Amino acid sequence: MLTELGDEGVQILAISPDTNERSQELAERLKARYRFLADRDLTVTQRYGLLHARGGDKGQDVPAPATIVLDREGIVRWLTVADNYQVRPDPTDVARAVRAIK
Amino acid sequence: MSKYGPALFSVALSIGAIVGYFSFLRVPFIRNHPPLYVAAFALAAAIAAVATVRAPRWPNLIALALSVALLGLGGYFNFVMARIPLGPPILRVGQPAPDFTLPDAKGTPVTLASFRGRTPVVVVFYRGYW
Numbered sequence: 001m002l003t004e005l006g007d008e009g010v011q012i013l014a015i016s017p018d019t020n021e022r023s024q025e026l027a028e029r030l031k032a033r034y035r036f037l038a039d040r041d042l043t044v045t046q047r048y049g050l051l052h053a054r055g056g057d058k059g060q061d062v063p064a065p066a067t068i069v070l071d072r073e074g075i076v077r078w079l080t081v082a083d084n085y086q087v088r089p090d091p092t093d094v095a096r097a098v099r100a101i102k
Numbered sequence: 103m104s105k106y107g108p109a110l111f112s113v114a115l116s117i118g119a120i121v122g123y124f125s126f127l128r129v130p131f132i133r134n135h136p137p138l139y140v141a142a143f144a145l146a147a148a149i150a151a152v153a154t155v156r157a158p159r160w161p162n163l164i165a166l167a168l169s170v171a172l173l174g175l176g177g178y179f180n181f182v183m184a185r186i187p188l189g190p191p192i193l194r195v196g197q198p199a200p201d202f203t204l205p206d207a208k209g210t211p212v213t214l215a216s217f218r219g220r221t222p223v224v225v226v227f228y229r230g231y232w
Contacts, residue, residue: 011223013212015204016230033221035212037204044202049192050227063227064186066193070223074198074215077222081193084184090130094224101222 010098015039017062039063050081069097077101105157109165112150115142116169136180143173199225 012034045051045063056062069078078097119142126132147169154162193199203213217223 009221011217011221012226013214013223014226014228016228018230035206037206037212039204044200044204045227047192047200047202048227049189052186052188055186056229062229064188065229066225066227068193068199068225068227070199070214070217070225072217072219072222074201074218074223076193076195076197076199079193079195081188081191083186083188084136084180090134092130098222098224 009033011035013037015044015063017042017045017060067094069094069101071101106153106159106161108149108153109161112146112153112165112169115146115149116172119143119146120172136184140173140176140180143169143176147173 010033014035015037017039039045042051042061042063048063048066048068050063050066052062052064054061055064065082067080068076071077077100078094080093119139122142123132123136123139132138147166150162150166150169154166199214201213201215203211206212214223214225
């Protein structure tokens with residue numbers, strides 16, 4: 001789903017505390033519109049209010065999984081933040097939110 | 103056998119909720135509404151409770167014990183253990199997202215504000231391990 005959105009002129013920025021090797025491979029295979037960014041000290045995660053302290057599998061700080069759709073002015077138009085481990089955003093909801101902007 | 107029908111139904115509902123949740127985990131509606139299984143356990147417990155009040159015999163008691171135990175465990179897991187504690191929300195629909203500059207996989211800095219006037223942006227935060 002996200003690769004299709006990248007093709008449609010939408011920029012995807014995927015942020016996590018690490019850029020691991022798998023992200024690196026994926027980034028090279030995908031077009032430039034899909035970038036994996038590293039937020040090593042979780043500064044940006046905190047700026048977004050998404051810090052889940054000690055939530056990682058080894059007790060490390062991690063971001064709460066979240067998807068935010070911004071329009072061309074940088075305004076938040078749709079967002080989903082997981083408040084429960086079990087939940088993941090529905091890709092069709094994200095795609096619908098993006099298409100509503102364009 | 104039919105006088106223990108409610109007890110059997112209660113047990114079937116409890117087990118069905120567990121099996122159904124894990125079987126249909128790939129279906130977003132099921133996965134994203136885990137309180138559904140808690141609701142199923144609550145319904146199973148209610149049915150077993152009514153049956154037990156009417157006839158406090160061991161099959162009804164077993165059904166009640168099972169459903170109450172699952173309700174307790176499921177409720178605790180879903181509403182306590184699985185919770186992600188976050189501070190006050192910063193992001194709001196209709197507000198600008200905070201700007202940032204972060205390195206991509208090649209080390210090139212990427213600034214969110216650079217996409218203004220160009221394309222919509224989808225920002226995804228994820229844990230980073232698989």
